[in-house]
Amino acid sequence: MNRLARAALLLTGLALPALPIAAQHAHHQAPNPASAIAAAVAAPSRTPDNSVRDRYRHPAQTLGFFGITPTQTVVEYAPGGGWYTEILAPLLRDHGTFYALQPTGRGLDGYKGFLAAKPAIYDKVKLIAFPDDTATIPAGSVDTVLTFRNIHNMVMGGTEAATFKAFYAMLEPGGTLGIVDHRLPESRDSALEKTSGYLKVSTVRRIAQAAGFEFAGASEVNANPKDTADWEKGVWTLPPTLRNGEVDKAKYLAVGESDRMTLKFRKPLK
Template identity: 40%
Template sequence: TPSDAIFDSVSEAANGGHRSEGHIARNAFRHPVETLAFFGLQPDMTVVEISPGALWYTEILAPILKHQGRLIAAAYDAELPSARPFHKRLMNEMLEQFEKQPSVFANVEIAKFTPPNVIDLGADDSADMVLTFRNSHGWVHAGSAVKAYQSFFNVLKPGGVLGVVQHRGDNRLLSTNSEKMSGYLSEAEIIALASNAGFVLEAKSEINANLNDTKDYEKGVWALPPGLATSWFKRKEHMAIGESDRMTLKFRKPLL
């Protein structure tokens, strides 16, 4: 069946020799096989991955979509005057990786995604799926989330899917007297963002839940693996907790 086939191909890509041991080790926390099957990924789709970062998911998506589909990596426009060194580094590392592993990444297209200034994901109604993993807190904090989610809606074909994985928690800021983000957002906040853009929530999954996540760390979600931004004597405790508690939400753009 198609669902069995996608399980096999995601599993093969997630454990492939083109990935680092460090990235493969995160499979246990991020459940890529179950997550992508839940979103309904198929090998002939046009998929836009938003803010691919260190390419953790890109390495899985690229081999699956290489022959029949399209993968568009929507990355920060490093040419912009507002681009920070971190954005330039991510773009350079992505291009280097693409050059190093052409058998994996040769067909990946690059789009510009710098909300709210420059968003060019492709023609309206052109994608089957938009995926965003652990990015939404940054857009909410910067005040660009409404524009971001509207751009996801616009690029998707009617009937297309938006898949969101996001750190889940009720306190968006580190504390009441802090302006710094915790990295966590509530499900209600994401659902409202997507609904206001025109999406319908189709399903939720608890595949990326973590009940051991206490969500009260001094450095927010970054105190947990893989970042471990915490004091050395708490590292063992945080390693034992694992990665953050995450919502996994599947939205659909209505057919009409």
């Protein structure tokens, strides 16, 4: 074997280990966001009663619109019974960070029990009491803050300005605030926002922009034209609450869950 042949053989031998290393590196890369979201939505660990409501809440399209990826640091404000936690926790478990920012005294103990029931899935969820322990989330460290059907509670309780200020502080410059809530037609009396559970889009935009956010877009993915938003017992007349019980239940089930705005805001880069 001549010198050139021996050199070629040596180089070939040195190159061989590079293939499994490259393959291993690719294996540890975060998955495609759309595929990862789809897998989390389809996860068998989700509660069947929750999965049935996907047709009203469109979680894959909603999270896609908000730009969620498996590598992000995400805060969900007031996760309540954990409907979106069932999706977000496994989605972010391996490559991202998930904070559950639950208001003190508003289902906090119940949410703790929800997490404890499936430790293999929820062991990395960082549960933070709001507003008591909010400062444990480093300022400017969050990619996305999400809240689903909670702004109306803030408005009814008069806490919207302080809560949005907290959102703004924890988000990094350029970070996203994603909001879904029950939509009140702009022509209706604004006084209904204090009692009905519905809000005008203009009201939510005003609150967000007063806190310093820029409007970044809207989606109709959670719209429901069957919802007239004029129910005697507010949005809670409709499923899933069905406040009238068996009275006209079939009628309200036929309407489905509420008509919802899906809004995206950004914290300015400067």
